[in-house]
Protein backbone atom coordinates (compact mmCIF):
# COMPACT_ATOMS: atom_id res chain seq x y z
CA UNK A 275 0.00 0.00 0.00
CA UNK A 276 1.10 3.54 -0.76
CA UNK A 277 -0.52 6.72 0.53
CA UNK A 278 0.34 10.27 -0.40
CA UNK A 279 -0.85 13.76 0.38
CA UNK A 280 -2.58 15.82 -2.30
CA UNK A 281 -1.36 19.08 -0.72
CA UNK A 282 2.24 18.57 0.38
CA UNK A 283 5.15 16.16 0.01
CA UNK A 284 3.94 13.75 2.70
CA UNK A 285 3.91 10.11 1.66
CA UNK A 286 4.22 6.68 3.19
CA UNK A 287 4.61 3.24 1.71
CA UNK A 288 4.97 -0.39 2.67
CA UNK A 289 8.23 -0.12 0.72
CA UNK A 290 9.50 1.96 3.69
CA UNK A 291 8.83 -0.92 6.08
CA UNK A 292 5.42 0.15 7.40
CA UNK A 293 2.47 -2.20 7.70
CA UNK A 294 -0.88 -1.37 6.12
CA UNK A 295 -2.24 -0.70 9.61
CA UNK A 296 0.55 1.76 10.45
CA UNK A 297 0.07 3.51 7.13
CA UNK A 298 -3.65 3.93 7.77
CA UNK A 299 -3.02 5.36 11.25
CA UNK A 300 -0.34 7.77 10.05
CA UNK A 301 -2.52 8.92 7.17
CA UNK A 302 -5.31 9.72 9.63
CA UNK A 303 -2.79 11.54 11.87
CA UNK A 304 -1.64 13.64 8.92
CA UNK A 305 -5.23 14.53 8.05
CA UNK A 306 -6.06 15.42 11.66
CA UNK A 307 -2.91 17.54 12.09
CA UNK A 308 -3.01 19.37 8.76
CA UNK A 309 -6.48 18.96 7.26
CA UNK A 310 -4.79 17.69 4.11
CA UNK A 311 -6.43 15.08 1.93
CA UNK A 312 -4.48 11.83 1.74
CA UNK A 313 -5.06 9.59 -1.25
CA UNK A 314 -4.04 5.97 -1.47
CA UNK A 315 -2.83 3.73 -4.23
CA UNK A 316 -2.55 0.00 -4.22
CA UNK A 317 0.77 -0.83 -5.75
CA UNK A 318 0.36 -2.96 -8.84
CA UNK A 319 2.00 -6.37 -8.82
CA UNK A 320 5.53 -6.45 -10.21
CA UNK A 321 5.65 -6.62 -13.96
CA UNK A 322 6.91 -9.93 -15.21
CA UNK A 323 9.28 -9.43 -18.08
CA UNK A 324 8.97 -11.93 -20.86
CA UNK A 325 12.10 -12.69 -22.79
Ligand SMILES: [Zn+2]
Pocket residue numbers: 279280281282283284304308310311
Ligand atom coordinates in the same frame (compact mmCIF):
# COMPACT_ATOMS: atom_id res chain seq x y z
ZN1 LIG B 1 -0.04 17.09 3.61
